[in-house]
Amino acid sequence: MNLFRLLGDLAHLASIFILLHKIQTTRSCRGISFKTQALYVLVFLTRYVDLFFHWVSLYNFVMKIFFIASSCYILYLMKYRFRPTHDPSLDTFKIEYLLGPCFVLALIFNYHFELAEVLWAFSIYLEAVAIFPQLFMLQRTGEAEAITTHYLAALGVYRALYIPNWIYRYFTEGVVDPIAVVAGIVQTGLYLDFFYVYFTKVLQGQKFELPA
């Protein structure tokens, strides 16, 4: 564990709490992509199958359980509790275009051709692109509530902090995880446009609005 990874994980936790706070206080999941949230459930379920056979640490165990549980809970809130506040006509990204290629990539690029490893690789590739339906939705509506942008910013910070973590690990432990690194860099890159608007508008007290 190093500071970058710890702060990254904390940013990830923060993003989930921000999202829960947004849904509970506005009693609405307006502006949140159900598809992206569903993809995160799939990401956690496929990545953490090692819960059953690979012990890392108590920290790792508790976080995994939390990510699985909280993502399922968010899905429940969106699907049942606040269902009428979700507008499927805005959430139109075709996730088949993400699932198919990620699965094929996982079959080709994995560390071992066995079920748990292919699922792990699949989850890494899928996480990298799972934000697409959310960003697509943002693009369609052209604006977002401030709290939704804070959620996305925390998610982006989490991904960004994993990059110095890998650099640090390379120099201190000599380990490189090429699958995680390449997918992680792609994933972080997807937030660049968003970050630009977030820093130049939302953090200056303006509304999050995309240029027409």
Added chain:
Amino acid sequence: KDSSRSHDEL
């Protein structure tokens, strides 16, 4: 197994 050793990140 070596590869699972590296899966210590979340």
